[in-house]
Amino acid sequence: MVKVLIVYASDHGSVEKMANAVAEGVKKVADCEAEIRKAENVKMDDLVSCDALVLGTPVHMGSIDWRVKKFIDTVCSGAWMQDKIVGKVGAVFASGAGYGGGGGGCELTMLALLNNIAELGLIIVPLPKGTPGYQAAGLQWGPYGRAHADDLSPKGLSDDQLVSSKHHGTHIARAAKALKGSTIFG
Amino acid sequence: MVKVLIVYASDHGSVEKMANAVAEGVKKVADCEAEIRKAENVKMDDLVSCDALVLGTPVHMGSIDWRVKKFIDTVCSGAWMQDKIVGKVGAVFASGAGYGGGGGGCELTMLALLNNIAELGLIIVPLPKGTPGYQAAGLQWGPYGRAHADDLSPKGLSDDQLVSSKHHGTHIARAAKALKGSTIFG
Amino acid sequence: MVKVLIVYASDHGSVEKMANAVAEGVKKVADCEAEIRKAENVKMDDLVSCDALVLGTPVHMGSIDWRVKKFIDTVCSGAWMQDKIVGKVGAVFASGAGYGGGGGGCELTMLALLNNIAELGLIIVPLPKGTPGYQAAGLQWGPYGRAHADDLSPKGLSDDQLVSSKHHGTHIARAAKALKGSTIFG
Amino acid sequence: MVKVLIVYASDHGSVEKMANAVAEGVKKVADCEAEIRKAENVKMDDLVSCDALVLGTPVHMGSIDWRVKKFIDTVCSGAWMQDKIVGKVGAVFASGAGYGGGGGGCELTMLALLNNIAELGLIIVPLPKGTPGYQAAGLQWGPYGRAHADDLSPKGLSDDQLVSSKHHGTHIARAAKALKGSTIFG
Numbered sequence: 001m002v003k004v005l006i007v008y009a010s011d012h013g014s015v016e017k018m019a020n021a022v023a024e025g026v027k028k029v030a031d032c033e034a035e036i037r038k039a040e041n042v043k044m045d046d047l048v049s050c051d052a053l054v055l056g057t058p059v060h061m062g063s064i065d066w067r068v069k070k071f072i073d074t075v076c077s078g079a080w081m082q083d084k085i086v087g088k089v090g091a092v093f094a095s096g097a098g099y100g101g102g103g104g105g106c107e108l109t110m111l112a113l114l115n116n117i118a119e120l121g122l123i124i125v126p127l128p129k130g131t132p133g134y135q136a137a138g139l140q141w142g143p144y145g146r147a148h149a150d151d152l153s154p155k156g157l158s159d160d161q162l163v164s165s166k167h168h169g170t171h172i173a174r175a176a177k178a179l180k181g182s183t184i185f186g
Numbered sequence: 187m188v189k190v191l192i193v194y195a196s197d198h199g200s201v202e203k204m205a206n207a208v209a210e211g212v213k214k215v216a217d218c219e220a221e222i223r224k225a226e227n228v229k230m231d232d233l234v235s236c237d238a239l240v241l242g243t244p245v246h247m248g249s250i251d252w253r254v255k256k257f258i259d260t261v262c263s264g265a266w267m268q269d270k271i272v273g274k275v276g277a278v279f280a281s282g283a284g285y286g287g288g289g290g291g292c293e294l295t296m297l298a299l300l301n302n303i304a305e306l307g308l309i310i311v312p313l314p315k316g317t318p319g320y321q322a323a324g325l326q327w328g329p330y331g332r333a334h335a336d337d338l339s340p341k342g343l344s345d346d347q348l349v350s351s352k353h354h355g356t357h358i359a360r361a362a363k364a365l366k367g368s369t370i371f372g
Numbered sequence: 373m374v375k376v377l378i379v380y381a382s383d384h385g386s387v388e389k390m391a392n393a394v395a396e397g398v399k400k401v402a403d404c405e406a407e408i409r410k411a412e413n414v415k416m417d418d419l420v421s422c423d424a425l426v427l428g429t430p431v432h433m434g435s436i437d438w439r440v441k442k443f444i445d446t447v448c449s450g451a452w453m454q455d456k457i458v459g460k461v462g463a464v465f466a467s468g469a470g471y472g473g474g475g476g477g478c479e480l481t482m483l484a485l486l487n488n489i490a491e492l493g494l495i496i497v498p499l500p501k502g503t504p505g506y507q508a509a510g511l512q513w514g515p516y517g518r519a520h521a522d523d524l525s526p527k528g529l530s531d532d533q534l535v536s537s538k539h540h541g542t543h544i545a546r547a548a549k550a551l552k553g554s555t556i557f558g
Numbered sequence: 559m560v561k562v563l564i565v566y567a568s569d570h571g572s573v574e575k576m577a578n579a580v581a582e583g584v585k586k587v588a589d590c591e592a593e594i595r596k597a598e599n600v601k602m603d604d605l606v607s608c609d610a611l612v613l614g615t616p617v618h619m620g621s622i623d624w625r626v627k628k629f630i631d632t633v634c635s636g637a638w639m640q641d642k643i644v645g646k647v648g649a650v651f652a653s654g655a656g657y658g659g660g661g662g663g664c665e666l667t668m669l670a671l672l673n674n675i676a677e678l679g680l681i682i683v684p685l686p687k688g689t690p691g692y693q694a695a696g697l698q699w700g701p702y703g704r705a706h707a708d709d710l711s712p713k714g715l716s717d718d719q720l721v722s723s724k725h726h727g728t729h730i731a732r733a734a735k736a737l738k739g740s741t742i743f744g
Contacts, residue, residue, distance in 0.1 A: 011207075059451055062326065062487025066441040073432045074365060075274040079431060081524070083688040099315060101347075103288030103334055105487050111294075111669065113486055115477050117435025118698040121686030123733060128679025128743050130641040135336060138286040140676040142246065146287055150321060152453070174742045175681060182736040184729055185686050223378040246631045247638060248673025249622060256624040263619055267710070269502040291673050297483065298670055301663050302619025304512035307500025309547060314493030314557050316455040338639070360374040360556045361495060370543055371500050434698065471687060472696040473719075474661030474706055480669075501657060507708060508657040512620065518659055522693060533659075 002032045002177045004169070008056035009039045009067040012154040014147035016057050016096040021162040022054055022093065022143075024170025032173040039071035047079050052089035052176040053122060054169075055113045059096030062105025064112050072116050080119050087185050089176040090114075090122030092141060093165060095157065097148035103139065110141040122183060125175050133163025136165075143168050151158055188218045188363045190355070191232055194242035194255040195225045198308075200281040200333035203241050207348040208240055208279065208329075211355025218359040225257035229309035238275035238362040239308060240355075241299045245282030248291025250343050266305050270320045273371050275310030275362040276300075278327060279351060281343065282291040289325065307371060311361050319349025325348040330353050331361050374404045374549045376541070377418055380428035381411045384526040386467040386519035387428050389467035391520060393534040394426055394465065394515075397441040397541025403544040419451050422547040424461035426541075427485045431468030434477025436484050450493050459557050461548040462486075462494030464513060465537060467529065469520035469557050475511065482513040493557060497540075497547050505535025515540050560590045560735045562727070563608035567597045567613065567625040570712040571706035572653040573614050578718040580612055580651065580701075583727025590731040597629035605637050610647035610726075610734040611680060614673045617654030620663025622670050630674050638677050645733040645743050647678030648672075650699060651723060653715065655706035661697065668699040679743060683726075684734050691721025700727050 004026045010016040023034035036044065064072070079085050081144045092113040098104045099158060117124060127134065127142050137145040137157070143164040149155045190212045196202040210219035223232065243254045250258075265271050271311070286289045303310060304359060313320065313328050321329040329350040329354040335341045375411065376398045395406035409418065409550040413435045413520050419425060436444070462522070464485040470476045489496060499514050509517040515536040521527045562584045568574040581592035596602065605611060615626045622630070637643050650671040656662045675682060685692065685700050695703040695715070701722040705714045 011608065017440070041736075050508055055276070060441075060445045061452060061491050063441065063484040066438050066445045067210040069432075069435065069438040069441045072435070073438045083686065087684045094484060098287070100320050100326075101289065102292045102325040105293070105326065105491070107293035107317065108286045108480065108483060108487050109298075111480060112368040112435040115480050115698065118684035119433050119477070121684060121688070124682035124684065125742070126676035126679060127699065128644045129638065130644060130744065131678065133284050133730060139288040140286075140291065140673065147350070148620065157743065166581070171742055174740065175737075178740040178742065179736055180264065182732065184683070184732045184736065186688065234470065246627075247635055248679050249627065249630070249670040252624050252628040252631045252666045255618075255621065255627045258621070259624045266619060269500065271498045272502060284471045292678070294666065294669060294673050297666060298621040301512065301666050304498035305501065305504070305619050305663070307498060310457055310496035310498065311556070312490035312493060312496065314455065314458045315452065315491065316458060316493070316558060323385065326487065357556050361551075364554040364556065365547075368546065370497070370550065372502065373657035445569050470659070472698075473656070473694065474664045474697040475659065477698065483666075506658055508659065511660040512651045512658075512663065515567040516659040522644070525608070 002180055003050045004034045004052040004173055005050035005052045006034060006036045007039050007042050009065045011058050014096045014145060014157045015058050017157050018093050018095060018145060018165045019056050021165035022169035025166035026173040028170050029173035039068045040077060042071055042080055044075055047085050051180055053174050054091045054172060056093045059094050059104060059109045062108050064109055076116055077092050086120050086121030090117035091125040091172045093143040094133045095145040097152050098146035099152060103144060125172050127168055131164050131167045137161040138164045188237045188366055190238040190359055191236035192220060192222045192240045193225050193228050195251040197244050200331060200343045201244050203343050204281060204331060204351045205242050205350035208355035209336050211352035215359035216358050221343045225254045225313060230258055230261055230264055233271050237366055238358050240277045240358060242279045245280050245292050245295045248294050250295055253287040262302055272307030274308050276303035277311040277358045279329040281331040281333045283338055284332035285338060289330060292330045311358050315355055317350050317353045323347040324350045374423045374552055376406045376424040376545055377422035378406060378408045378426045379411050379414050381437045383430050386517060386529045387430055389529050390465050390467060390517060390537045391428050393537035394541035397538035398545040400542050413438045414443055414447060416450055417445055419457050422554055424544050426463045426544060428465045430478060431466050431478050431481045434480050436481055448488055458493030460490035460494050463497040463544045465515040467517040467519050469507035469524055470518035471524060475516060478516045497544050499540055503513045505537050509533040510536045559639050559645045559739055560609045562592045562731055563604055564592060565600050566662040567595050567619045567623045569616050572703060572715045573616050573713050574721045575724045576653060576703060577614050579723035581728035583724035584664045586728050587731035597626045600629055600633060602633055602636055605643050610730050611739055612649045614651045617652050617664050617667045620666050622667055634674055644679030646657035646673035646680050649683040649730045651701040653703040653705045654712040655710055657710055661702060683691060683730050685726055689725045690724055695719040
């Protein structure tokens with residue numbers, strides 16, 4: 001089996017919905033399974049035993065939720081020091097209020113997750129613009145869902161904002177399956 | 187007089203419209219004037235003689251238009267080498283298709299401009315979310331206008347997408363005026 | 373009096389040293405005072421009562437220390453929602469292992485702090501390359517000190533790596549003083 | 559055969575040296591060939607016919623050389639519009655003066671290249687810290703060589719600064735070979 005580990009934090013449930021959608025997409029690929037975990041419950045062994053690591057976060061002031069950051073600082077940094085999970089597959093997703101014409105810091109937030117993923121030595125799966133659902137909730141770095149109304153009150157994600165996350169999960173599982181057993185680095 | 191120099195490139199006219207709106211906002215401040223220039227027509231002397239430098243660009247594949255980049259590589263880099271314009275005021279704006287839930291690379295594009303502005307040693311004026319027009323065309327780094335339809339064909343900017351640019355111009359002029367004559371660095 | 377608030381987290385003492393050096397530079401400017409606080413001890417009132425906010429962090433896996441991030445998520449985000457501190461002055465600094473030819477994620481880390489600062493509507497003071505000490509510990513976004521040996525063991529910061537931080541403090545105090553009483557936004 | 563296309567611009571020869579080193583690393587993998595091209599000489603057909611695209615650039619004021627940007631704006635953007643090269647492999651490298659404690663904008667420069675690569679839908683190969691030569695010329699996003707002396711005069715790259723580029727080429731070729739024939743997206 002190919003195992004995709006999805007690690008996330010969520011405030012109002014939107015990132016959690018996206019995590020579930022990514023997992024759903026993973027399971028569409030034969031011989032692939034998904035495990036979803038809150039950031040505070042993930043240990044080094046979980047990183048070592050997966051084939052792909054997917055990180056999801058709310059966007060807060062243009063960077064990662066502090067709970068996801070605590071996981072990165074205290075768990076991932078150890079894996080980095082010891083080159084523990086080099087060569088696995090990595091990917092990201094996020095949700096935020098996204099006030100304004102852009103996404104309110106979603107790019108730098110997803111790049112902060114990707115910084116961690118690149119340092120860990122993971123092969124990165126982006127989100128091509130032709131992915132179904134991209135227009136509703138896509139960014140080149142991964143699915144990004146705007147989950148707030150114009151007055152900044154949370155309104156959650158609609159079904160069409162979850163489509164790109166499902167496809168992202170499928171892409172990640174396929175990449176992890178195609179690369180499993182290959183030695184890319186070292 | 188306080189002089190604000192606005193340097194830009196434009197493909198379909200949207201960035202040019204924003205440049206004009208920034209200039210309009212500058213002129214609302216007493217004793218402040220704006221000069222608008224296409225990137226290919228700006229020389230070192232223009233940088234030296236202004237009090238504030240504002241850079242505007244279309245977003246292409248998540249980074250600066252090559253014409254603006256050529257100006258930065260060939261003109262700004264010389265000002266950097268010689269510490270020629272340290273302590274002036276700097277700001278940015280951009281327009282793009284912005285396909286997807288975020289802004290299609292608008293953050294990294296504006297940060298590429300700001301990288302140049304920080305290296306030149308300019309005091310940076312951001313765009314606070316309370317600025318009128320922010321919801322229609324705002325990002326924390328400056329005004330950002332989405333100028334394309336869902337099928338990616340250019341549709342231009344509406345009047346309400348130019349409001350934040352006008353206010354940005356006013357903010358920049360006020361900051362340049364307040365700081366004129368002060369020695370912040372060195 | 374012009375008040376500069378310096379908020380930081382530190383693992384091995386390097387960021388703390390830089391915070392002290394920034395404060396020292398602030399105090400060189402007449403009528404300016406500095407207050408240094410650990411991130412977990414800062415409240416909204418502290419933000420409201422200062423004239424300049426300076427944020428310092430260790431670099432962990434290419435982004436902000438989680439304790440600084442918790443402060444941003446739980447305290448700064450409230451100031452953003454209510455547009456509480458728009459128009460003050462903001463700046464950043466960081467320290468990290470910086471393994472490799474670049475700085476190991478120092479740019480994205482400092483930009484994550486600056487994302488918060490831009491969203492809060494603060495006028496940003498960068499670090500011009502002509503600043504004394506820049507070559508030893510400078511980056512365009514602010515002072516950056518590499519504090520680890522080649523084998524990644526912490527070795528602390530030398531005196532010449534603190535020079536740019538002192539000057540940064542002086543620049544920030546001068547900018548806050550020059551802008552105090554001016555209305556730039558709104 | 560697996561074909562790796564290396565596209566670059568160079569001012570003083572350092573990026574060109576790195577391009578040659580990447581190509582050398584590619585050729586160490588059985589059934590893999592490398593083609594090196596200056597950015598101004600690359601056409602859409604070249605992108606379509608390769609299995610992996612590697613982009614290299616000098617760092618100028620914290621972003622891509624304008625010649626590489628012109629290639630991205632005028633050639634890559636067309637491939638993006640038509641989803642022409644989705645699912646191939648992508649990677650980056652850079653060289654710069656890197657004045658100061660960090661890398662003088664190398665992160666944002668490499669991320670600007672990666673923004674293009676992610677938008678094109680390419681699977682991204684980073685540079686793990688355990689790669690030989692990382693300490694001399696490595697960054698998580700790819701090899702980064704500092705090529706200037708402390709007074710900013712160009713001094714070129716030493717042999718040990720080319721080691722990480724060779725290994726990067728080998729990694730990229732292996733990833734392209736492992737993924738060739740797989741359908742990850744769509």
